Amino acid sequence: MNQIALDIRGLAKQFGPKVAVDNVSLQVPSGSFYGLVGPNGAGKTTMLSMATGLLRPDAGQALVNGVDIWADPQAAKATMGVLADGVRQFDRLTGRQLVTYSGLLRGMERAEVTDRTEDLLRVMDLSDDGDKLVVDYSAGMTKKISLATAMIHSPKLLVLDEPFEAVDPVSAANIRDILNDYVKFGGTVIVSSHVMDLVQRMCTHVAVIAGGVLKAQGSVDEVRGEMTLEDRFVDLVGGRANNEGLSWLRTSSN
Numbered sequence: 001m002n003q004i005a006l007d008i009r010g011l012a013k014q015f016g017p018k019v020a021v022d023n024v025s026l027q028v029p030s031g032s033f034y035g036l037v038g039p040n041g042a043g044k045t046t047m048l049s050m051a052t053g054l055l056r057p058d059a060g061q062a063l064v065n066g067v068d069i070w071a072d073p074q075a076a077k078a079t080m081g082v083l084a085d086g087v088r089q090f091d092r093l094t095g096r097q098l099v100t101y102s103g104l105l106r107g108m109e110r111a112e113v114t115d116r117t118e119d120l121l122r123v124m125d126l127s128d129d130g131d132k133l134v135v136d137y138s139a140g141m142t143k144k145i146s147l148a149t150a151m152i153h154s155p156k157l158l159v160l161d162e163p164f165e166a167v168d169p170v171s172a173a174n175i176r177d178i179l180n181d182y183v184k185f186g187g188t189v190i191v192s193s194h195v196m197d198l199v200q201r202m203c204t205h206v207a208v209i210a211g212g213v214l215k216a217q218g219s220v221d222e223v224r225g226e227m228t229l230e231d232r233f234v235d236l237v238g239g240r241a242n243n244e245g246l247s248w249l250r251t252s253s254n
């Protein structure tokens with residue numbers, strides 16, 4: 001078995017003058033629950049897009065379970081499930097159809113796809129809305145159905161960009177249980193998130209990225225040391241100096 005589920009080597013991407021990701025290397029060990037954190041605009045989505053075959057890098061390589069995603073995308077993608085940020089779904093399908101087609105496109109048997117689709121709809125609390133068009137789903141429902149499409153083929157690696165954003169607390173707890181179970185039985189998860197508390201509680205490993213640069217990576221305990229992950233994050237990333245606020249917004253002093 002490959003010990004590194006996702007091996008990112010010197011990935012870089014520039015949009016015009018803006019360096020979004022600057023020569024980032026990080027290793028996601030197999031069987032880890034890996035958090036990727038960073039402020040808005042840090043380059044998380046850009047990096048994950050390059051690592052999952054959605055955005056061609058200017059430089060660098062990403063190996064998914066040992067296979068170069070850009071050299072052999074089909075083989076690399078077969079072992080991976082991706083929840084991408086801001087990528088449109090085929091939203092004129094119903095939720096049930098969308099998950100079913102995701103399984104069929106992966107070459108799975110129809111009977112197995114049907115069983116797994118119903119299981120996924122149930123745990124995502126979407127069984128009653130399974131025949132509704134995805135275009136009519138709420139933001140959280142869309143997130144959950146997208147997660148179901150990423151999991152249907154039982155991949156070895158799940159790459160999830162902001163999986164809990166817009167998801168209600170009960171569904172989030174259900175998704176956390178599913179992901180914990182998935183890791184317990186040998187899967188690897190990488191999640192990007194802004195919620196430090198959640199990353200500290202849920203993840204075994206974490207990488208901090210800011211301004212397109214990797215600031216720290218390792219086990220959660222290594223990275224946070226004696227601090228909470230949130231304090232360590234602020235420490236690494238900065239940005240709390242400008243705290244004078246907006247005096248004109250203090251309406252009581254007008």
Ligand SMILES: Nc1ncnc2c1ncn2[C@@H]1O[C@H](COP(=O)(O)OP(=O)(O)OP(=O)(O)O)[C@@H](O)[C@H]1O
Binds near residue numbers: 015040
């Ligand atoms: N297609 C694009 N064209 C131009 N600039 C882009 C493009 N995509 C991303 N960027 C820029 O690259 C930088 C990194 O963006 P990215 O979306 O990767 O950040 P992020 O860490 O995912 O942010 P957030 O936490 O807010 O989702 C930002 O400055 C963004 O404006």
